Amino acid sequence: MSQPWYRRLSDGLSKSRDRLEGQLNVLLRRGPDLDAAFWSDLEDALIGADMGVVAVTEIVERLRDSAARKALPDAQSVLAHLAEELASEFPPDVIDFLTENVTVLVVGVNGAGKTTTVGKLAKQTVDEGRSVLLGSADTYRAAAVEQLDVWAERAKVPVVKRERGADPASVAFDAMKLAAETGAELTLVDTAGRLHTSKDLMLELQKIARVAERESAVPAKILLVMDATTGQNGLAQAREFDAALSVDGIVLTKLDGTAKGGIAVAIARELGIPILRIGVGESIDDLRPFVAEEFARALLSEV
Amino acid sequence: MFQNLSDRLQAVFKNLTGKGALSEADVDAAMREIRMALLEADVNFRVVKEFVAQVRERAIGQDLSKSLTPGQMVVRIVLEEMVSLLGGTEARLVLSNRIPNVVMLVGLQGSGKTTATAKLASYLRKQGKRPLMVACDVYRPAAIDQLEALGRELDIPVYRGEGSDPVAIAKAGVKYAIAEMRDVVIVDTAGRLHVDEEMMDEAARIKAAVKPDQILMVVDAMTGQDAVNAASAFAERVQFDAVIVSKLDGDARGGAALSVKSVTGKPIMFASMGEKLDALAAFHPDRMAKRILGMGDVVSLIERAQEAADETLAADTEERLRKGEFTLDDFRTQLKQIKKMGGLGSLVQMMPGMKGTAPDVDESQLDRVDAIISSMTIAERAKPQIISGPRRARIASGAGVTVFDVNQLLKQFAQARKLMKQMQKPGSKKRGRFQLPPGMQNPF
Ligand SMILES: Nc1nc2c(ncn2[C@@H]2O[C@H](COP(=O)(O)OP(=O)(O)O)[C@@H](O)[C@H]2O)c(=O)[nH]1
Numbered sequence: 001m002s003q004p005w006y007r008r009l010s011d012g013l014s015k016s017r018d019r020l021e022g023q024l025n026v027l028l029r030r031g032p033d034l035d036a037a038f039w040s041d042l043e044d045a046l047i048g049a050d051m052g053v054v055a056v057t058e059i060v061e062r063l064r065d066s067a068a069r070k071a072l073p074d075a076q077s078v079l080a081h082l083a084e085e086l087a088s089e090f091p092p093d094v095i096d097f098l099t100e101n102v103t104v105l106v107v108g109v110n111g112a113g114k115t116t117t118v119g120k121l122a123k124q125t126v127d128e129g130r131s132v133l134l135g136s137a138d139t140y141r142a143a144a145v146e147q148l149d150v151w152a153e154r155a156k157v158p159v160v161k162r163e164r165g166a167d168p169a170s171v172a173f174d175a176m177k178l179a180a181e182t183g184a185e186l187t188l189v190d191t192a193g194r195l196h197t198s199k200d201l202m203l204e205l206q207k208i209a210r211v212a213e214r215e216s217a218v219p220a221k222i223l224l225v226m227d228a229t230t231g232q233n234g235l236a237q238a239r240e241f242d243a244a245l246s247v248d249g250i251v252l253t254k255l256d257g258t259a260k261g262g263i264a265v266a267i268a269r270e271l272g273i274p275i276l277r278i279g280v281g282e283s284i285d286d287l288r289p290f291v292a293e294e295f296a297r298a299l300l301s302e303v
Numbered sequence: 304m305f306q307n308l309s310d311r312l313q314a315v316f317k318n319l320t321g322k323g324a325l326s327e328a329d330v331d332a333a334m335r336e337i338r339m340a341l342l343e344a345d346v347n348f349r350v351v352k353e354f355v356a357q358v359r360e361r362a363i364g365q366d367l368s369k370s371l372t373p374g375q376m377v378v379r380i381v382l383e384e385m386v387s388l389l390g391g392t393e394a395r396l397v398l399s400n401r402i403p404n405v406v407m408l409v410g411l412q413g414s415g416k417t418t419a420t421a422k423l424a425s426y427l428r429k430q431g432k433r434p435l436m437v438a439c440d441v442y443r444p445a446a447i448d449q450l451e452a453l454g455r456e457l458d459i460p461v462y463r464g465e466g467s468d469p470v471a472i473a474k475a476g477v478k479y480a481i482a483e484m485r486d487v488v489i490v491d492t493a494g495r496l497h498v499d500e501e502m503m504d505e506a507a508r509i510k511a512a513v514k515p516d517q518i519l520m521v522v523d524a525m526t527g528q529d530a531v532n533a534a535s536a537f538a539e540r541v542q543f544d545a546v547i548v549s550k551l552d553g554d555a556r557g558g559a560a561l562s563v564k565s566v567t568g569k570p571i572m573f574a575s576m577g578e579k580l581d582a583l584a585a586f587h588p589d590r591m592a593k594r595i596l597g598m599g600d601v602v603s604l605i606e607r608a609q610e611a612a613d614e615t616l617a618a619d620t621e622e623r624l625r626k627g628e629f630t631l632d633d634f635r636t637q638l639k640q641i642k643k644m645g646g647l648g649s650l651v652q653m654m655p656g657m658k659g660t661a662p663d664v665d666e667s668q669l670d671r672v673d674a675i676i677s678s679m680t681i682a683e684r685a686k687p688q689i690i691s692g693p694r695r696a697r698i699a700s701g702a703g704v705t706v707f708d709v710n711q712l713l714k715q716f717a718q719a720r721k722l723m724k725q726m727q728k729p730g731s732k733k734r735g736r737f738q739l740p741p742g743m744q745n746p747f
C-alpha cells in the first residue's frame with residue numbers, strides 16, 4: 001500500500017521543476033523511452049486516478065501525437081507537459097469567497113464530509129480573527145445536530161439549531177437573522193446529505209438556498225463537498241447540484257487516502273467550478289487550500 | 304453520457320451478418336466497447352483487463368448460426384461472465400449456533416456503516432432474532448448518539464459502554480448481550496482509511512476481542528477506482544466475510560462492487576438503498592450486472608417512446624403534466640403510441656427483469672386497457688383516486704374483465720404518473736433527465 005500521497009502536496013510547490021521532473025521519471029520506474037508500454041501504463045494510471053476513460057483516451061492520444069512530432073521527446077517531458085495541462089484545466093484566478101464576508105450553504109451527497117468541513121472551516125476562519133456563525137440545517141440524519149455541536153464547541157463558535165425533524169429552511173432563516181444581528185463575518189449552513197437523484201430532497205435544498213439568499217445580509221454562496229474517492233458518479237453529482245443551485249466552489253475531501261480525486265479534473269473541464277479547499281484528515285486542522293499545480297503533480301506522482 | 308452496452312455492441316456488429324463465426328477482429332471491436340462501458344461504470348482497470356480477456360476468449364469462434372444476433376450473443380456472454388464473477392448465486396447471512404452471534408461492520412469514513420448497523424439489526428429482528436447494537440465509534444463526533452438515536456427509532460437496544468477504547472467497549476457489549484439475553488450483537492465501528500496503520504490495527508484488535516461470526520465491509524456504490532485498494536487492505540487486515548454495497552438508491556453504476564468482489568473474492572451480501580432503516584435488500588448479482596452495464600435501462604426505453612410520440616400530443620401531455628394533471632386518458636394515449644411503435648415486445652426486452660415476460664404482453668392486453676378506461680366515467684379518468692371498490696366492480700363488468708385487471712391497471716397508472724411527474728425536473732430544460740420511480744430505478 002502506498003504512502004498517503006497528499007503529504008507530497010505540502011512540499012509540492014517548493015520543489016524545483018527539475019526535481020519534479022526527475023521524480024516523475026523515477027516514479028515511472030522506467031527509462032525515457034516512449035514505447036507502447038509507457039503509453040499503456042500512463043493510460044492505466046490516469047484511469048486509475050478516476051479521470052474517466054473518455055478524457056484519458058483523448059488526452060493520451062494528443063500526447064502521443066505531440067510525441068510523434070518530436071515535440072515531446074521523452075517520458076519526462078510528456079509527464080511534465082501533462083502536469084501543466086491538467087493544472088490548466090482548473091479555473092485560473094479564483095476568488096476565494098470563503099475569506100470574504102459571506103453566507104455559505106454547504107451541500108453534497110451523504111457522507112461526503114460536509115459537517116466535518118464546516119467544523120474545519122469554522123476553526124480556520126476563527127484563527128484568522130473573523131467571526132463565524134454555524135447553522136445546523138441537517139435536521140434529518142440522526143445526531144447530525146449533535147455532531148455539528150461538537151465541531152462548534154471545538155472551533156468555539158455559536159450554532160443556530162432546531163429540533164430533529166424541523167424544517168431546514170427555517171433553521172437557515174434563523175441563522176440569517178442571527179448573523180445579521182451579530183454581524184457574523186462568515187455564516188456556514190450545514191445541510192443534510194442527499195443524492196442528486198432525489199428530486200424531493202433537491203427541491204428542499206433549493207428552498208433552503210432561496211431562504212438563505214433572500215435573508216442573508218451578505219452574499220450567499222453554495223459550496224459542494226465531494227469525497228475524493230468518488231468515481232465517475234462525481235460528475236453527475238456536480239452537474240445536478242450545479243443545475244439545481246449553481247455551485248460556487250468545491251471542497252474535495254478525504255485526500256488523505258490513496259484515491260487521487262481525478263474526477264475533479266473532469267468536473268473542472270465540464271463545469272469550471274473552482275476547488276477551494278481539500279480535506280486531508282478528520283482533525284480540525286486537516287483542511288488545506290487547493291493549488292492546481294500541486295494537485296496535478298500529485299495526481300501524476302505515482303505514474 | 305453513458306450508453307447502453309447493448310446499443311454499443313449493436314453498432315459494432317451492424318455490418319456483421321451472414322458470416323459463419325465471430326472472428327478475432329470482430330470480437331476485438333466489441334471488446335473495446337465492453338472495456339469502455341466497464342471503466343465508465345468504475346470497474347477497476349485491472350479487473351477490466353482480466354474480465355475482457357475472459358470474455359474475448361469465450362466470444363472468439365462463437366457460432367453465428369444461432370438465433371441471436373452477434374451483439375446479443377456477446378452481451379449474453381458478458382452478462383453470464385459478470386454474474387458469475389459477482390458471485391453467481393445470492394449470498395446469505397449465515398449465523399452460527401453460538402449465542403450471542405457477533406457481526407462486525409467495517410469500512411471507510413462515511414460509507415454507511417452506522418446506518419447499515421441499524422438496518423441489519425432491524426432485518427435480523429424480522430427473522431426472529433433479538434439484536435443488540437454496540438457503538439464502537441469513539442472518534443467521529445456524536446457517532447454514538449447517532450447509533451443510539453437509530454436504536455430508539457427501531458426500539459432496539461444500543462450498548463454505548465464507557466471510556467474511549469473501542470476494543471473494551473466491544474468486549475463489554477458482548478457481555479452485556481449475554482446478560483440481557485440478546486442473541487445477535489452487531490458491532491458498529493469507526494470509519495478508517497486502509498492506509499491508517501493504527502486504525503487498521505485497532506480493527507484487528509476488535510476482531511480478536513469479540514471473534515465475530517461475520518465481518519461485513521460496507522462499500523459506497525459511488526466509489527471509484529480506489530475501491531480495490533481499500534477492500535484488499537481490509538481483506539488482508541480483518542479478513543471480512545462479505546460486502547454490503549451502500550447508496551445504491553442513486554444513479555451510480557456501482558462498478559466498485561464488481562472490483563471488490565473480484566480482487567477479494569468476498570461475496571456481496573446486501574444492497575443498501577436509502578437512508579430509511581428498511582432500505583436493505585438481498586444482493587442480486589444478475590441485477591447488479593445489468594446495472595453496471597447500463598442495461599435494462601428504462602431511461603432509454605422512455606426516451607425511445609418519447610421520440611416516437613406524436614409531437615403535438617406530446618406537447619399537450621407535457622403541458623398538463625406540468626400542471627400535475629396526467630390522466631388515465633393520457634395514459635391510454637401513451638399506450639397507443641407504444642403500440643404504434645411496433646408493439647411492446649422489443650421495448651419490454653429493454654426493461655430490467657422483464658425479459659421472460661415479453662410473450663405475455665401482447666396486443667390483447669393493450670385492448671383490454673383500452674376497454675377498461677373506456678368504461679370509466681370522465682370524472683374517474685381524470686381523478687382515479689375516486690375509483691372505489693364498487694366503482695371498480697362496475698368498470699370491470701363494463702369492460703368484460705375482472706376486478707383484478709382493473710386493480711392492475713390502476714397500479715400501473717399510478718406508477719406511470721409518478722414516473723411522468725419525475726420527468727418534470729425543475730430547472731432542467733433537457734429532455735429525458737429524470738428520476739425513475741423507486742421500483743424501476745433500483746432493480747434490487
Ligand atoms: N479521512 C478523512 N475523513 C474525513 C474527511 N472529511 C470527513 N471525513 C470523515 O468522513 C465521515 C463523514 O463525514 P461528515 O462530515 O459526517 O459527512 P457529511 O455526512 O457529509 O456531513 C466522518 O467519519 C468524517 O470524520 C477527510 O478529509 N479525511
Ligand SMILES: Nc1nc2c(ncn2[C@@H]2O[C@H](COP(=O)(O)OP(=O)(O)O)[C@@H](O)[C@H]2O)c(=O)[nH]1
Binds near residue numbers: 411413415494578
Ligand atoms: N442515500 C443513501 N444514504 C445512505 C445510505 N446508507 C447510509 N447513508 C447516508 O450516508 C451518510 C453516512 O452514513 P453513516 O451510516 O453515518 O456512515 P458511517 O460513517 O460509515 O457510519 C448518512 O447521511 C447516511 O444517512 C444509503 O444506502 N443510501
Ligand SMILES: [Mg+2]
Binds near residue numbers: 115144
Ligand atoms: Mg453531516
Ligand SMILES: [Mg+2]
Binds near residue numbers: 446494
Ligand atoms: Mg458511523
